[in-house]
Amino acid sequence: MNTRAAVTAAGMTAAAAPRPGTATDRLQRLLALVPYVVSRNVVGLADTAAAFGVTERQLVDDLNMLWCVELRSPDPYCPIDLSYEGGEIVVSQAESIDRPLRLGVDEASALLIALRMLAEVPGIEERSALSRTIAKLEAAAGEAAAASAQVAVQVDDNAASGVLAQMKDALARGRRIHLSYYVPGRDEATERDVDPMRLLVVEGRTYLEGWCLRAESVRLFRLDRVLAISVLGVAASVPGDAQPLDLDQGLFRPSADDVLVLLELSARGRWVAEYYPCEQVDELGDGRLRVSLRTPDTRWVRRLALRLGEDGQVIAPSAVAAQVREDAAAALAQYE
Amino acid sequence: MSRRKTERLLSLVVCLLSAGRFLTATQIRAAVPGYPDTFDAFKRMFERDKDELRELGIPLETGTNSSADDETGYRISRQAYMLPDIRLEPDEAAVLGLAAGVWRRAELAGAAAGALLKLRAAGIDAEEITQPGIEPRLQAAEAAFGPLWEAVRDRRPVEFAYRAAGRSSPQRRRLEPWGVVNRHGRWYVAGHDLDRAEVRVFRLGRIAGPVSFAGRPGTVTVPAGTDVREIVRDWDVHPPALRTAVLRVRRGAGHGLRLRATGCRPDPQDAAWDLAELPFSDVGWFADHVASFGADVIALEPADLREAVIGRLKGVLA
Numbered sequence: 001m002n003t004r005a006a007v008t009a010a011g012m013t014a015a016a017a018p019r020p021g022t023a024t025d026r027l028q029r030l031l032a033l034v035p036y037v038v039s040r041n042v043v044g045l046a047d048t049a050a051a052f053g054v055t056e057r058q059l060v061d062d063l064n065m066l067w068c069v070e071l072r073s074p075d076p077y078c079p080i081d082l083s084y085e086g087g088e089i090v091v092s093q094a095e096s097i098d099r100p101l102r103l104g105v106d107e108a109s110a111l112l113i114a115l116r117m118l119a120e121v122p123g124i125e126e127r128s129a130l131s132r133t134i135a136k137l138e139a140a141a142g143e144a145a146a147a148s149a150q151v152a153v154q155v156d157d158n159a160a161s162g163v164l165a166q167m168k169d170a171l172a173r174g175r176r177i178h179l180s181y182y183v184p185g186r187d188e189a190t191e192r193d194v195d196p197m198r199l200l201v202v203e204g205r206t207y208l209e210g211w212c213l214r215a216e217s218v219r220l221f222r223l224d225r226v227l228a229i230s231v232l233g234v235a236a237s238v239p240g241d242a243q244p245l246d247l248d249q250g251l252f253r254p255s256a257d258d259v260l261v262l263l264e265l266s267a268r269g270r271w272v273a274e275y276y277p278c279e280q281v282d283e284l285g286d287g288r289l290r291v292s293l294r295t296p297d298t299r300w301v302r303r304l305a306l307r308l309g310e311d312g313q314v315i316a317p318s319a320v321a322a323q324v325r326e327d328a329a330a331a332l333a334q335y336e
Numbered sequence: 337m338s339r340r341k342t343e344r345l346l347s348l349v350v351c352l353l354s355a356g357r358f359l360t361a362t363q364i365r366a367a368v369p370g371y372p373d374t375f376d377a378f379k380r381m382f383e384r385d386k387d388e389l390r391e392l393g394i395p396l397e398t399g400t401n402s403s404a405d406d407e408t409g410y411r412i413s414r415q416a417y418m419l420p421d422i423r424l425e426p427d428e429a430a431v432l433g434l435a436a437g438v439w440r441r442a443e444l445a446g447a448a449a450g451a452l453l454k455l456r457a458a459g460i461d462a463e464e465i466t467q468p469g470i471e472p473r474l475q476a477a478e479a480a481f482g483p484l485w486e487a488v489r490d491r492r493p494v495e496f497a498y499r500a501a502g503r504s505s506p507q508r509r510r511l512e513p514w515g516v517v518n519r520h521g522r523w524y525v526a527g528h529d530l531d532r533a534e535v536r537v538f539r540l541g542r543i544a545g546p547v548s549f550a551g552r553p554g555t556v557t558v559p560a561g562t563d564v565r566e567i568v569r570d571w572d573v574h575p576p577a578l579r580t581a582v583l584r585v586r587r588g589a590g591h592g593l594r595l596r597a598t599g600c601r602p603d604p605q606d607a608a609w610d611l612a613e614l615p616f617s618d619v620g621w622f623a624d625h626v627a628s629f630g631a632d633v634i635a636l637e638p639a640d641l642r643e644a645v646i647g648r649l650k651g652v653l654a
Binding site: 069079097102156189200 | 338339341342343345346347349350351353354363366367368369388391392393394395414416417418419420421422423424425427428430431432434435436438439444445447448450451452453454455456457458459470471472473474475485488499503504505514515516517518519520521522539541542556558564565569584589590591592595611624625627628629630631632633642645646647648649650651652653654
């Protein structure tokens with residue numbers, strides 16, 4: 001009776017590779033696959049596999065499974081007819097699953113929150129496309145779009161006017177730039193030449209990623225800390241082996257060469273553990289904390305310790321602790 | 337195992353979508369292959385299947401075709417199931433790809449990918465863009481984001497332990513959450529604090545331990561006209577700077593202060609120093625800031641600021 005199942009059961013063993021994901025993950029893919037083909041009339045096996053992030057073999061297995069659907073009552077019939085001969089998929093009959101399933105609340109929200117965030121990014125050129133896309137997506141999502149209004153991502157726009165425009169100009173024309181750049185940790189205004197790589201918005205702020213000729217490495221520059229910028233008449237030449245920074249784990253990436261600093265904080269000084277990525281945080285009772293963090297430059301630790309006063313104490317390295325006391329004594333001497 | 341289950345669920349969806357009317361459990365069992373033989377075993381498996389379909393967002397309805405029917409039937413309305421027609425221009429599809437990449441590995445990344453899959457299935461060619469002009473992204477969020485998003489989405493009250501700034505121990509808080517806002521890269525939740533009977537804002541990073549639901553879905557009402565962004569912004573905003581400090585700043589140092597100075601002139605007493613005027617509001621916070629510059633910045637006025645800086649510096653030596 002179930003002729004199709006019999007036909008492909010033989011062909012199945014070849015394609016019976018283990019695949020990740022649950023039965024419902026796969027069901028979602030199958031329900032998207034049919035409309036994907038239908039809306040495009042004809043699609044290639046290879047392109048489709050790439051679009052769905054599966055191997056061609058897995059895709060063929062999916063197509064076979066769809067083709068094998070057979071309902072037994074009232075009369076046996078096969079609601080889906082398709083072929084993939086010659087590497088091209090054609091769906092000739094799809095019954096009622098020829099359209100994708102509606103967007104869920106999480107799905108609609110993930111895109112709408114991101115689109116609205118993008119619309120706030122300073123200097124983004126696609127503003128008109130963004131508002132049109134938001135409107136169309138809201139209409140298509142219907143009720144599922146409502147909850148997204150309860151989540152918002154705010155993007156700061158506090159860079160000096162002109163800084164962003166000059167950076168974009170340098171990126172577009174492949175030019176080197178010169179920056180006067182403020183480094184708060186050392187309270188220094190630095191001068192440096194940078195070959196721009198890309199603009200990023202991370203943690204609500206805009207950064208330029210570029211090859212810093214002074215540091216001879218890839219660095220991030222926060223736009224609101226740029227004191228002055230000029231686009232140079234020199235072509236940028238980012239070394240071929242310069243890697244974009246992996247920012248998925250945050251902006252700060254400690255290195256094994258960094259100094260390990262141990263601090264003890266009072267309850268009032270706990271904010272340090274929120275603001276800086278600590279390697280370890282131990283509760284000492286009464287809200288007190290012991291934290292350890294890595295830094296390539298201990299000058300900002302000295303500034304942090306002065307700021308904290310009695311609410312934070314450098315425990316190690318002892319040389320840094322001694323420097324902090326000297327700093328405080330020198331500062332107090334100015335008040336006598 | 338899982339292959340058979342996929343086949344069965346797929347057949348069930350197709351069956352209920354194409355029937356166009358309510359089918360009874362008996363009719364479904366007759367039509368969909370893959371269910372066990374005994375009716376009880378079928379019922380148990382069918383119950384689980386219904387839950388799984390609903391979890392995927394498939395609108396499985398129950399009802400009867402006419403008031404004369406006394407057995408509950410099931411159907412999936414095509415109208416409720418299908419994504420309405422959506423067509424995007426190429427530039428719109430491009431920003432959609434950019435948006436899908438924003439979440440990266442953060443909380444809603446999977447949902448964004450799922451949405452993109454459905455939109456591609458609707459005929460939209462949206463590629464995730466890797467090299468746009470500007471690349472915005474959201475960091476992996478605080479652990480509390482997931483449950484608080486669910487609570488906001490489903491309008492449920494929550495309960496959590498919260499360590500307010502400077503507090504030595506966390507306190508239990510009960511909240512009707514109205515919204516979640518990211519500001520300067522940090523997540524906040526705003527809502528109605530049930531114990532204090534006031535609008536309050538909490539920073540997700542200060543929530544200690546798990547967030548638990550403290551009521552049923554749909555029991556939180558967000559007052560009309562509520563703007564959670566505004567609530568969080570007002571909470572976070574610094575009070576207006578109404579006072580002016582006079583600072584002695586060493587030449588070539590104190591750049592962070594010079595950036596905000598309203599006036600700066602050479603110190604007539606000593607050419608190695610400048611005199612800078614800065615607006616401030618909170619003496620404590622500003623004294624911390626001035627102290628962080630060590631011997632390069634000296635607070636001259638007002639007196640309470642000067643005393644506070646000296647206190648900070650003495651605290652270091654204590």
